[in-house]
Amino acid sequence: MIEFQAVTKKYPDGTVAVDGLDLVVDAGKITVFVGPSGCGKTTSLRMINRMIDPTSGTILLDGKDIRDSDPPLLRRGIGYVIQHAGLFPHRTVLDNVATVPLLTGKSKREARARASELLDLVGLPVELGKRYPVQLSGGQQQRVGVARALAADPPVLLMDEPFSAVDPIVREDLQQQLLRLQSELDKTIVFVTHDIDEAIKLGDLVAVFRVGGKLAQYATPSELLAKPADDFVSSFVGRDRGYRALGFLTATGVPVGPIATVRAGESTAETGWIVVVDERNRPLGWLDRTSTSDPVRADSLVSGGSLYEVDGAAGTAGSLRNALDSALSSPSGLGIAVDADGAVAGSVKADAVLDALAKARRTGEVPA
């Protein structure tokens, strides 16, 4: 656990970067610091590993005042990941990751073996270890940065805009991977971003900062969307926060209706919009059939939008956002519901999602 107690940082030129910060970062959780540029996120983060010392106030790590720790020793227990990964350009990828185990007294062989394990853990082929950082893509470099930060198995991980410099698809991938890693590793992660979507996706708790280094709100993503503390948070979280909030509500109450399907190559008496499926009943695409003589071929389909995931056996369902997206993105207006194996389980209508939404609004689960 990391505790900020009345922490203020004033730079020599008089800039107050962080102003009276009180905040508890829970162990084993992802806490995101988010806010507009210059609101003191990075300064707050760097005070945790003593790259910057507060002007006043106290930071406790597991109950101990970090001022009493020797900075290099403190940092051994705190991994640090930054934008562009910050890798050593003249060392191979493997040696970049092996640096920390070497520092902690492991032999070269042990350090490299550990580095290989870590590359695997972050989803990189071990062969890439022989390359130099410049020979990797931006996303791969970020993965190496994460592997290096994890090398000493630190309980705490500080991540400063680690995914900001990569394109949106790679970024999404890195975010998913961080969530997967975290589900295995249970680190105490403090993650800085200026992107509210990233904050909502990754954070167990999200701290919204305003310029002047003040904490505007500290809450779970769903609370932040449902009950922004003030106008600043509400505008920062965005006008489509109602829509984002749908991502936190499961669509278990939304009825799954019938849907017409036909296997590719087979015949059917159905007309109108039909889902063509493969031999395992997985959707291949939509067919708009005007007459029963139209062939059912897999090569002339209209691709369907996103799929709505339900698991009838487990009684679970995707989010309302997932259900609504599937209905709105489908050419037929019917969202395709699929089960855990990806097989067609039925259909979902936008109206049914909107009814569920109206109910959630009445109970205050999402903002009206």
Ligand SMILES: Nc1ncnc2c1ncn2[C@@H]1O[C@H](COP(=O)(O)OP(=O)(O)OP(=O)(O)O)[C@@H](O)[C@H]1O
């Ligand atoms: N060394 C410094 N000397 C003087 N002012 C500084 C220094 N470092 C940061 N600041 C100022 O402190 C404030 C907070 O900076 P900080 O980098 O913590 O913000 P941030 O929220 O991380 O911003 P960004 O998202 O743009 O990185 C800003 O006004 C910044 O200009």
